Amino acid sequence: MTREVREPRDDEEWRASYELRWRVLRAPWDQPRGSERDEQEERSLHRVCVELAADGALLRVIGTARAHHLGEGRAQIRYMAVEESCRGEGVGADLLISLEEALRADGVVEVVLNARESALRFYERAGYRVVGEAETLYGEIPHARMAKSL
8 A cells, every 4th residue: 555645636536535624624513515615626726645555546535635826925725634543644744745845836935724723733843833813613613823934
């Protein structure tokens, strides 16, 4: 088995990516299917971390993340989700690196994101810094606004 970070390649990877987003980021708070997507999907950079069989066949999507341009050399990362059983194995870091490389190539000089308090240390290790408060999602999940210069 191997792991690879890439753009989703087919309908199966897209479906698995959205399913992972919903399961990790929305379902625990009783949010409906569809709430894991927004109006930026078509204009965004998407990444998945996949596990592949020895013959290259998809076994499963274990991580997903998305970034969209904000204009003026800025972009926002959203919808970062990693399969619970794979956390702490570098999947999230690999997704961030891949998105940051693509954004840098597009001329982005600053990336922002809203991080759950439980993820602050992860993003700080990746070079992000807290720059302010962000919304409290569903009235119970505090977030901080974070930024990183590329």
